Amino acid sequence: MKVGILGGGRMGAGIAHAFLTSPDAASRHDVVVVERDEELRDAAAQRIRESLSRSIDRGVIDGSLEEAISTLRASTDIQDFADCDLVIEAVPEDRALKSEALALVESVLSEDAALASNTSSISIEALAASLMRPQNFLGLHFFNPVPSSSLVEVVSGSATDPALIERARGWVEALGKTPIVVRDAPGFASSRLGLVLALEAIRMLDAGVASAEDIDRAMELGYRHPMGPLRTTDVVGLDVRLGIAEELYATLGERFAPPALLRQMVADGRLGRKSGEGFYRWDDA
Secondary structure, eight states: OEEEEEOOSHHHHHHHHHHHSOSSGGGOOEEEEEOSSHHHHHHHHHHHHHHHHHHHHTTSSOSOHHHHTTTEEEESOGGGGTTOSEEEEOOOSOHHHHHHHHHHHHTTSOTTOEEEEOOSSSOHHHHHTTOSOGGGEEEEEEOSSGGGOOEEEEEEOTTSOHHHHHHHHHHHHHTTOEEEEEESOTTTTHHHHHHHHHHHHHHHHHTTSSOHHHHHHHHHHHSOOSSOHHHHHHHHOHHHHHHHHHHHHHHHOGGGOOOHHHHHHHHTTOOBGGGTBSSSBOSOO
């Protein structure tokens, strides 16, 4: 199977890593990553190489880097998706941008190719409205960091072919990850639940209830969460959390209103791990 990925940022590169290093050798697919210009293309290829190299150094995957990237191609030409069996869109979490990108990708795909969005909150129905073949479209919500995350949400729109959902389960399982199937609803399952906790933790921090460290410890030690809501927000990206909050605020109401502190931190460029600073300082940005 040939897999295409539109966008080679942190999420797109992680998805490429997953398909290149599936524990099922038969599921290590040909992967093409398409970016909008040569600079971004080269940055995406380097990001994937570095991710694969770290996994090899830790013994997470076997073989050499050359073997791991032997079926990878980075490109700036959308036509390179023409012979793909599956293309996953992984552009920023903006409804208009995603709709435009998906329609462009679909225009070069074969009639039986599958098209997916890695959206974490935007309605699959809304994104499908710009497509000619909504039956071939679904959500595949991967989690950051993709290589070490176990979960993928498989999101079904009203027009999505049920057979495609079953095929998607198989793709996810072949990657060594666990699929959950969710019908199209604001925030799906994970983003909606995770955001409630994160927004309240931000409000508590802003009100001086406790430090970021102690708010996180309350959930880690008291409720056995592997990572507290503020540290998780740093890993996800404060800009991503804000985008999800805006989407759910518009659809589900006041309880998802983004706190002023979140807006200010994003405006200041304190985006979490990827910028080096959020609620914590990060040395591996």
